[in-house]
Amino acid sequence: MQDRNAAAAYRRALAKRGETVILQRISGQAPNVFTFSAEVTALVENVMDDRSAVARTGYEMSEPGAITQSGRFFIVMADDLAKKRFPLPLQKNDRIVIKATSERLNIERVDAGKRRVAGAIELFASGV
Amino acid sequence: MDNPGSFQLGVAGAAFQITSPGTLTGDTLCNIDGARALSLQASFKCGSGNGQGSLKAYVQTTLDQGQSWTDIACFTFAEASATKVVNLSGLTPQTSPLTPTQAALGDNTCVDGLIGSALRAVVVVEAGSAYQNSALNITVQIR
Numbered sequence: 001m002q003d004r005n006a007a008a009a010y011r012r013a014l015a016k017r018g019e020t021v022i023l024q025r026i027s028g029q030a031p032n033v034f035t036f037s038a039e040v041t042a043l044v045e046n047v048m049d050d051r052s053a054v055a056r057t058g059y060e061m062s063e064p065g066a067i068t069q070s071g072r073f074f075i076v077m078a079d080d081l082a083k084k085r086f087p088l089p090l091q092k093n094d095r096i097v098i099k100a101t102s103e104r105l106n107i108e109r110v111d112a113g114k115r116r117v118a119g120a121i122e123l124f125a126s127g128v
Numbered sequence: 129m130d131n132p133g134s135f136q137l138g139v140a141g142a143a144f145q146i147t148s149p150g151t152l153t154g155d156t157l158c159n160i161d162g163a164r165a166l167s168l169q170a171s172f173k174c175g176s177g178n179g180q181g182s183l184k185a186y187v188q189t190t191l192d193q194g195q196s197w198t199d200i201a202c203f204t205f206a207e208a209s210a211t212k213v214v215n216l217s218g219l220t221p222q223t224s225p226l227t228p229t230q231a232a233l234g235d236n237t238c239v240d241g242l243i244g245s246a247l248r249a250v251v252v253v254e255a256g257s258a259y260q261n262s263a264l265n266i267t268v269q270i271r
Contacts, residue, residue, distance in 0.1 A: 027142030028263035032173035032209075034143040036136045036267075083131060085157070087141030 006118035010077060019044045021074065024095040025087055038084035044098060045073040071126040072098070072105060078112070078119050096125045103127060129162040132271050137187065137249040143265040144251050146172075146183060148258065151231070154249040156194065160270055163243050166216045167269040170203040175261025177207035182254045185264060186231050189244040197250075198228035200242050204235045205264070212236070218243035 018041035025036045074096060081088055094107045105125035112121045138144065139154045170185050184204045188197040203212045220241035231250050233239065249266045253259070 025141060027138065027265070028145065028173065029175075029261050032175050032261055032263050034171065034173070034263060034265035036138075036143075085131075085133065085135040087136065087138065087155070091141070 001117070002119045003117045007077075007120075010075070010115075010118045010120050013043060014041050014077070018042060020099040021076070022097040022099060023076070023081065023086055023090070024097065025091075026093075026095060036087065038081055038086035039099070040076055040080040040084060040086075042096075043075040045075075071108075071124065072096075072103075074123050074125060075115065075120050076123070078121055081121075090121060090123060096123070129160060129164065129270055131159070132163075132269075134267060134269050137247060137266040137268060139249075143263045144185075144249070146174075146251070146253055146259045146262040146264055149253045149255045152251040152253070154251070154266075157247045157268075158245070160243070160247060161245050163270045164218050165271045166218075166243060166247075167213065167271075168201055168216070169211060169213045169267050169269075170205075171211040171265045171267075172205040172209055173263050173265075174205070174207050174209045174259065176259070177262070178256075178258040179207065181207045181257035181259050183257065183259075183264070184231075184235065184252045184254070185266060186233060186250045186252070187266065187268075188230070188248050188250060189242055190246050191242070191244040194246060196228070197230055197248065198242060198244075199230060199233035199239065201238045202233040202235060203266075207259075214238050216240050216243065 021042045022037050022039045027034050090110045096105050105127050107123050107125045109124040114122050135157055137154050144152055186199045187201040189200050190197050201214055222241040
């Protein structure tokens with residue numbers, strides 16, 4: 001069940017500091033591939049260390065986790081993707097391009113449940 | 129139409145992977161009520177075959193909310209990469225009753241004037257085909 005106030009809060013955040021990104025679904029096997037794209041607005045956050053992973057082998061889990069270079073954290077609205085007819089759900093290995101910087105990242109994790117109350121999808125992507 | 133734009137008629141959110149003989153039924157593209165025209169593109173990228181491959185891609189629409197489907201376009205391909213496009217209008221009069229077909233429309237023909245509430249693609253890979261690393265992408269621009 002989506003909460004209108006929560007969704008509105010996310011929309012305000014997107015309006016204030018959202019960035020244009022292009023989500024891509026690549027299908028087929030190289031060289032015979034097809035791409036379907038959808039341009040939406042997303043909240044883009046910088047990298048954060050993964051506290052659930054060990055940074056180096058042989059050390060305890062309490063050590064700070066590994067940081068993936070060029071990793072980004074995104075929040076997009078499911079409605080925006082649905083309006084652009086992007087085939088949901090988002091999947092690992094979908095691509096995301098940050099339009100302003102032309103960075104092309106590979107989606108590593110998708111969490112559509114955490115922010116479901118606002119109709120938002122959280123995803124983590126890192127550069128190739 | 130309230131939400132015009134470019135859409136993909138695929139299966140499981142991706143383009144059709146063409147391999148062995150059989151029928152692949154694509155995802156349903158819903159909520160296109162009010163669509164006046166469709167520009168369809170079928171793009172086939174062929175990796176390799178056995179010299180006997182052929183496939184037919186039918187684009188279908190429904191006029192009874194999905195209870196039955198009617199062919200509105202048929203694209204045929206052999207074992208060469210190719211792209212085919214058509215444009216269909218929902219305002220073209222069809223004053224003589226037609227008998228709808230389901231995955232049986234004539235090769236590379238269309239039925240103009242029928243745009244229902246949803247679209248889908250059905251791909252039939254003919255018997256004797258053996259494609260490898262091949263894919264078919266059908267996109268539609270809806271207005």
